[in-house]
Amino acid sequence: MKLSTERDELLSRRFYLYVFYICAFVMAVITAYSLYVSINEYLITGKVIIGEVLVNTEFPVKGLAKLVTYLMIVSVVAWYCVTKLGTDKVKNVPKSVRSILQLIVLAILIISIYEFFYNFIIWNALITADLVKGELRLDDLFMPYPNPNTPWNLVFATKMSLAALIISAHGFFIISKRT
Numbered sequence: 343m344k345l346s347t348e349r350d351e352l353l354s355r356r357f358y359l360y361v362f363y364i365c366a367f368v369m370a371v372i373t374a375y376s377l378y379v380s381i382n383e384y385l386i387t388g389k390v391i392i393g394e395v396l397v398n399t400e401f402p403v404k405g406l407a408k409l410v411t412y413l414m415i416v417s418v419v420a421w422y423c424v425t426k427l428g429t430d431k432v433k434n435v436p437k438s439v440r441s442i443l444q445l446i447v448l449a450i451l452i453i454s455i456y457e458f459f460y461n462f463i464i465w466n467a468l469i470t471a472d473l474v475k476g477e478l479r480l481d482d483l484f485m486p487y488p489n490p491n492t493p494w495n496l497v498f499a500t501k502m503s504l505a506a507l508i509i510s511a512h513g514f515f516i517i518s519k520r521t
Contacts, residue, residue: 361420372412391484391495392495393502396409396413444514444517444518450506458500465496
């Protein structure tokens with residue numbers, strides 16, 4: 343019975359490791375693609391909207407999911423796999439270190455909550471303003487803040503801040519859990 347449990351744990355660990363590597367590969371490919379397209383756009387136009395290429399690119403066919411959606415999903419799944427793989431390694435972390443990490447993760451959680459709601463509210467307000475004018479532009483809305491020269495696409499900002507919120511909330515839960 344003990345051998346069966348150990349084998350099951352090994353298979354489970356291998357599964358999480360494979361899924362993590364797949365997610366990491368997908369994140370790297372999406373990031374490399376967006377950097378390539380964004381740099382080319384900047385060199386041609388002198389401007390770039392952060393995340394716009396990820397919102398405008400649907401994969402594998404038009405009408406399916408956008409690259410930003412894939413990036414959000416694989417970020418959260420990769421984080422989950424990392425926590426499943428590293429749970430045993432952090433159980434022996436001293437309480438003082440855990441307390442410091444807990445405060446850091448709490449600060450990240452607070453920032454990600456703020457960023458998610460800020461981006462979502464701005465996006466919603468701009469959609470509403472467009473609807474009043476008789477337009478509907480969901481994916482083309484951006485915020486020229488904090489730097490007007492490099493505005494952020496609001497779909498990208500909202501989805502990635504949601505991923506950060508989920509990851510930091512899960513991280514805070516994990517680090518706060520008594521083992």
